[in-house]
Structure formats: structure tokens, C-alpha cells
Amino acid sequence: MMLDPRLSVIENRLKGVGRIMAVSSGKGGVGKSLIAATTALLLSERGLRAGLLDLDFTNPSSSVILGVSAAHPIEDKGMIPPEIHGVKYMSITFFSGEEVMPLRGGDATNAFIEVLALTRWGNLDYLIVDTPPGLGDTLLDLLKLIRGLMFLVVTTPSRLSLETVRKLLALLRGVRAPVIGVIENMLTDASISVKGEVERIGARFLGSIPFDPMVEGALGNPKKLLETKFVEKLSEILDQVLKIT
């Protein structure tokens, strides 16, 4: 018998968290991290207790979006995440710094379990999970390790993105994981919205966010980010999400 003791405390670590939402897409480059980070910021702005967990271990970017520099978790019977603009925030970048950290699936799973077992979130209304692209290890680990997890799915108007989202939704439906709905990001004047396609798949279409060139200049500055058109539109979508969840 060899037992991994960490698995026994994960539920306990998350017991003070009301709802856990994973922002997923299957495809990279669709704006998951930006939507995850700004959703957490918006929740906090609305007076809700919000946390953000970045699970993209090999390519974390939420620290850049939030402009995290000097903050660090406090070691106290585990790890207490620092608050960044009102959001409790945990990322492996606190430990790996700016080094490249290539991880195979088993190692990523181990790191994920360690983070879940160590992080003391306390009481939160929402924990937002920024997930890496792909339909592999991390997604399966999320489904296995976090009970009651809900999915917020992100696509772009591109068929390439939509095809991956279609597979993700089929996978989630197969395991009866709750899907809040699909957000279409980076809509341009030349785009044809995938609203109809999403609804044909049988998923709830939450809305489109037009491509906003001002976001790039606001990265690293949460206050400025919250003033963008991108966040204005996301905030409208969040109204629906809060009603559903």
C-alpha cells in the first residue's frame, strides 16, 4: 500500500469556497487567461470574495495580466495566497519565477495536487481557475480532483477554435460536468459569430466580446484593464453568469 496523503485534504482546503469555475477552451490563444483574471477582478469589484488559481504551469500568464511582482504566498500551516487588487491569487510562478518549466503530464498532475493540498483559500464566493489549453491531463485532473466544478468555455469566431470547443463540450457532457456557457472572444468586424453553432451544439451562448486593441496596453494594470471595452462587455456577460450560478 502506498497512499498519497495530499488527496485527503483537497476537499477540506476548498470547503470555504462557494463556487469554482474553470475557464477552459481546449484551444490556446483564445483569451482564457485574460477572461479568468478579469472575471476574478470584476467579482471582487462587485464586493464578492474572489480567488484566482492559474493552472497553466508551463506557460502561466495571469501574473503578467495582474501585474504581480512583489507579492508572495505566506507560509502558515500551508500557503495563504496573497491578495492582488482584492483577488486571492495562486500561481506556480511564485515558486518558478521567470524560469521556463517544462512538465510532462505526471509532473503537472503532481504539481496540481501539491498546490490544491497546500493552498488555504479561506472563505471565497468564487474561485476562478485558469486552465491550460488542451483536453488532456489538467482537464482530467480538474474533473477528478475538484467536486462541483463548473466550466466557462471560451472560443473565438474561428472555426479552428469552435471545433476544439465542440470536443470539449462533448467531453464535459459525457462526464456530466456542469457547463455555464460559451463566451465568444475577439470578435472583429470581419468575423461571423459562432452563436448559432454554439446553440446548435446545445450549449448556452453567453455573449460576444469584440476585439479590443486597448487591452494590450492595460496588461499588468488591473485598474486600467477594468476600464477597457473588453471588461465592459465581460461585465455584461458576468451578470448572466451570476444569475445562472
Added chain:
Amino acid sequence: MHEWALAEAVVSTISRIASEKGLGEAIGVTIRIGELQQIDLDAFKFALEQLSSQYSIRAKFEFREEKAEFRCRACGETWPFKREDLDPDISEAIHVIPEVAHAFLRCPRCGSPDFEVVRGRGVWIESIRGGG
């Protein structure tokens, strides 16, 4: 204190397994401690003692320390973990999340970051003996 969180995981597991397997009271537990996680054994023992009383566990703990060993997936080289060669901040980061080793360590022969931790990663429960 990271050791406290790991000790909490251990006593929580003992409590759950003793109940699930109908072991009655757990009387002996063997814990394997991998070198890579760099557990402070005294702090870990203290935390186990404190938490055991909270969980009404009176088991005797035995500890088996396991040296860490890496194997390069690219060239097959194997090598040991040498804490003394590391910057204290890096050592501390690996203590918290051992996989962070992949950010800072490389195969000493070919320089590849693609290596596995063959043994000695972290804390495992090897056995729980019940008193019936």
C-alpha cells in the same frame, strides 16, 4: 509551515482509511519521506503529534527517509539531488512544490530539462496497521 499542511494530510488520510477499512484504531503508521521535498523532520513530527490528538489518533509513527534520484529522459543519465549546490530560495521553492525542480535543474550530462524523479519526491503513507 509547509510541514503542518503535509501532516494534516497524513492524519486526515489515517482517519479516513481506518474508518473505510474497518481497522478500528490505527496503532502504527509508516511514512516515507522523499528527500526532494526537504521536510524538516522535527517540525513534521511536532505537527503530527499536535494533529493526532485533534483527530484522536494514537498511532506510533515510523519514518523512512528516501534519497532523491533523477533520471534524464533524453540521455539516460541518473544523478542524486544535492541541496547544498542550490541557492536557498530555489531550495525553498522545491521544498514547497518539488516539480519546480524542472525550472531550475538540468541533466548534468546533456543539459536536458526532460528528467524524471525516479524516487524520493515527497511524503507517502506506506502502511497503516490497525488494532482491530
